Amino acid sequence: MLKKLIKLIETLSFLCVISYFFLHSIIFVLFGICLSLLAINKSFNNNMKTLLRELESEEEIISALDLEVEKSKDSMLKQNSSNLRLVEEIEELGFIPSIKRNKEDKIA
Numbered sequence: 001m002l003k004k005l006i007k008l009i010e011t012l013s014f015l016c017v018i019s020y021f022f023l024h025s026i027i028f029v030l031f032g033i034c035l036s037l038l039a040i041n042k043s044f045n046n047n048m049k050t051l052l053r054e055l056e057s058e059e060e061i062i063s064a065l066d067l068e069v070e071k072s073k074d075s076m077l078k079q080n081s082s083n084l085r086l087v088e089e090i091e092e093l094g095f096i097p098s099i100k101r102n103k104e105d106k107i108a
Contacts, residue, residue, distance in 0.1 A: 009039040 016032025019025070 006039050006042055009035050009042075013039060 013032040013035035016028045016035065019028045019032075
């Protein structure tokens with residue numbers, strides 16, 4: 001419906017501008033120019049509305065991806081924190097502790 005209206009306005013504005021050659025009235029030309037500007041504005045507004053809708057959907061996708069990235073960062077930080085505990089233990093003890101804990105280690 002809107003496309004038909006825009007097409008009608010475009011055709012009418014063209015006919016008003018061309019009518020100058022037959023009627024020699026500048027009023028029709030000015031009216032035709034105003035109609036053509038209106039048609040350009042309507043099509044521009046429609047394009048902007050669709051563009052804004054697309055941008056909103058892209059922003060939703062980006063926010064979902066950001067959440068996934070944050071979750072993966074959190075999991076990586078948890079893994080790194082376990083590695084840091086090992087590093088801190090090595091610094092304190094001065095050697096790499098074995099997985100098997102002997103009773104001798106507890107004596108000293």
